[in-house]
Amino acid sequence: MCRIPRCQYLFLLCVEGLSLSLKSASENGSISGCRINRSAPAITHLLFADDSFLFFKATTLETKAIQEILSSYKRFSGQAVNFQKSAIFFNANVHRDKQMEIKQTLGVFNDIGNSKYLGLPSLIGRSKKTVFRYLKDRVFLKIQSWSSKLLSRAGKAIMIRNVAQMIPTYTMSCFMVPKTLCQEIERLMNAFWWKSNVSTGKGIRWCAWDKISMSKKSGGLGIKKPPKLFLSASRNPTSN
Template sequence: MRELAMGFFDSLFLSEEPTRIDEALKGVGPCVTTDMNAELTNTFTREESAFIPGRLIADNAILAFESFHFLKHTMQLLSREVERRCLYGVRVCREAPSISHLFFADDSLILCRADRKNAETIKGVLDLYQDASGQRLNMQKSELFFSPSTGVIEQNEVTQILAANVVSSPGKYLSIPAVVGRNKTMTFNHLKERIWKKFKGWKEKLLSYSGREILIKAIAQSIPTYHLGLFKFPSTLCSSIEGDLARFWWGYSGEKRQIYWVAWEKMCWSKQEGGLGYRDFESFNLAMLVKQL
């Protein structure tokens, strides 16, 4: 067990002695000024000491941690290569700005042209980062994704330089597909399937209408909320999801559905107007998208 545990963590965290630090910090503005450095190097007074009842010893290091965090996230190695025209990002349209990289909480996405020049530039930046920080990249967990228009020769050339795995789909991030094509109905159909899977786990025959109302409002309608705030859903997909909600509300037996005594549109009215206050998904989608303006 000890060897298995050590082997697992060794594959997760790879590091070595840092080098080339000065080269990596070229062009990066100083974050700690002379006055800040003087304050940081001063001797702690009794009031600032960590050895006071009710105070953590880590409280004195907050400023240093914040400074290091700021330094880490202002490493403009990729931006510097873009300014030198050694790295070309992608544009969603002609007038849009070029995007070369996106950094998330625990993931990094680098966007570039599929050619030797861009691949060698990225390779150089990654090598410089590894040498300066002492951290090693795990290329087994790194992936390459090419657009359908990229030729086989270009793909092989870039893959040979970066030595990463090639995937046909970039997968998902925060349950959202990294690439959303024109057919959004197919892209987000998994949400409809997820809602219906929830319905199959509930026995509507054993639930009162009040119980069904709570389940629909609290669980089923909340599943696609995050996605509705980012993308404009097709009307057909919204209608299909609402159809599944109505099917659960009125009851179903296998593929046979019950009679719908009231239209779903009227059930979306507020209770003061005689409805049940369900969401109109298309209207809710537009309301969520307005927040982006």
């Protein structure tokens, strides 16, 4: 039987009070939250462990309402918000003067920007290939470090299956990654398989990569192609 420490129970009770305060403010119209479409319910907050995401309109009234809720939460629970570690994000339609006013009211001056949360990009813009470029860079650096070593074909197959293909798995379990980026990662693995120096990309391809990517039962090496390994792992319908 799993036992939860009493301090964690107290933390959950305090956070439940914060959640009810935000819900009450949404019901009486103090804050409006965020909607993904007109018919969807408004989302005022998301809670994960000790992190909280608050959603409200960039107006003076709603900003003061959020400030009052956080102040009340601090008085009753004794837990204060760490504004130095907090960050804020504005819609592109919010004027810069209004942004500065809200930042000064809340005391939060850090922008989310291109930061990461739990190892994943915080914001996904129109150019997904630029956002997820770091996946290809990490695979490339790994393969470059292996190129100086004398690896057999079996060793290369193990490195590709157990290391290179596992690097993007965590990210691609949450987001849909562009197919072109998956193909570029596949080319890196292909070049590494046929030649140790992947920077030149040369080497005789004695066999088509489609045959190598087949299952072992079918005569291949079990190196899955990106459309099967990566794209099928992206099951989050909200990340399209």
